[in-house]
Amino acid sequence: MGDNKHLPPSEPPPSNKEFANSPREQEHDGMEQLLSERELSSRYCAGLFEIGLDSRDEPSPEERAWLRGLRDRLMENATSFSAKVPRLPRIAPRLMATLRDPEQYRSKEIAKMLESDPVLSGNMLKVVNSPSVRPTRSEILSIEQAVTILGNQRMREAVAAAIVSPIAQFERDNRLSPAGIQKIWPETLQTAMNVKIGAQHLGGGCEGFALYLSALAHSSGLMVLLRELQTLSASTLSRGFIGEFEGLTRSVSVAIARHWEFDENGVQLLQAWANSDRSTLESALLMDAIGFTRINNLCNRGELESGSCKVFRKTLPRYANEWTPEPSAR
Numbered sequence: 001m002g003d004n005k006h007l008p009p010s011e012p013p014p015s016n017k018e019f020a021n022s023p024r025e026q027e028h029d030g031m032e033q034l035l036s037e038r039e040l041s042s043r044y045c046a047g048l049f050e051i052g053l054d055s056r057d058e059p060s061p062e063e064r065a066w067l068r069g070l071r072d073r074l075m076e077n078a079t080s081f082s083a084k085v086p087r088l089p090r091i092a093p094r095l096m097a098t099l100r101d102p103e104q105y106r107s108k109e110i111a112k113m114l115e116s117d118p119v120l121s122g123n124m125l126k127v128v129n130s131p132s133v134r135p136t137r138s139e140i141l142s143i144e145q146a147v148t149i150l151g152n153q154r155m156r157e158a159v160a161a162a163i164v165s166p167i168a169q170f171e172r173d174n175r176l177s178p179a180g181i182q183k184i185w186p187e188t189l190q191t192a193m194n195v196k197i198g199a200q201h202l203g204g205g206c207e208g209f210a211l212y213l214s215a216l217a218h219s220s221g222l223m224v225l226l227r228e229l230q231t232l233s234a235s236t237l238s239r240g241f242i243g244e245f246e247g248l249t250r251s252v253s254v255a256i257a258r259h260w261e262f263d264e265n266g267v268q269l270l271q272a273w274a275n276s277d278r279s280t281l282e283s284a285l286l287m288d289a290i291g292f293t294r295i296n297n298l299c300n301r302g303e304l305e306s307g308s309c310k311v312f313r314k315t316l317p318r319y320a321n322e323w324t325p326e327p328s329a330r
Helices: 016-021 037-046 061-076 078-084 092-100 107-115 118-128 143-168 178-202 208-217 220-231 239-259 264-274 281-300 306-314 318-322
Strands: none
Touching (some): 037 239, 037 281, 092 107, 092 143, 118 143, 143 208, 143 220, 178 220
16 A cells, blocks of 8 residues: 555545435435535534634645644654554453454453553453443443453453553643543544444444454544644644644554554555545444544534434434444433
């Protein structure tokens, strides 16, 4: 895959299939228009900023130079962002290999592996007790209890989430909204759980775990570039900048997934999302689930009318009726 594929192209014109299944600008039963997938994501991204955004459609010279510098880094050395992401725990490859084989799934052995890494086991307990994942009303108090309750497949998913979750740690930046930043990881985890539901409905041809991983990683580039904003001195930002910034975060997410040595199917799904390509059932599922989370976020913040969520839902497959709109909704 050539380096230039890491850069998000301009959004292609939608096909008839896309009009039927994606949040494109269109009328539904006299209700308001749907946002395009790119506009929806840009508005979601804009809501992560505390500062007001000016109405300029084009980035300022300073903003453009900053974006160009990041694009150049991505093309010259896609691993240059690796310093901004957590290292995989040393036990991760062995642990994930063991979880891939149900015949090797022995609760005590898995618990012992996890407990050998205090940071990973701590993250693991946070994940399994999060609103999106917790399988029981009662809090899970130990790794051994988690291993016993979750079983092979859910344990594999929880370990993957625990490995990725440290990327959501932020230092204070007065330009960013603390409330918005705090929601990124819980919303990412909820998106992954919704993708899991969709994957179950797609059946045998669907790479369920690859889809789950791609959903877990989709916001990694966003979180990394939000931290990178500390190198941009501008006190105000343009709306044109936000749009280009959001597109770049997708390409960085692909680079991070490669750095983490994700399954190639998961990387390709992220690449399809970066290109706004919904040509397969799996890539359409990923885009729909991300859009579902983001439009609910905008509606909950009062930036869109509640009717927008209802209109968006009409574009989704029937299985999306099972999706949870936000992490706290149980």
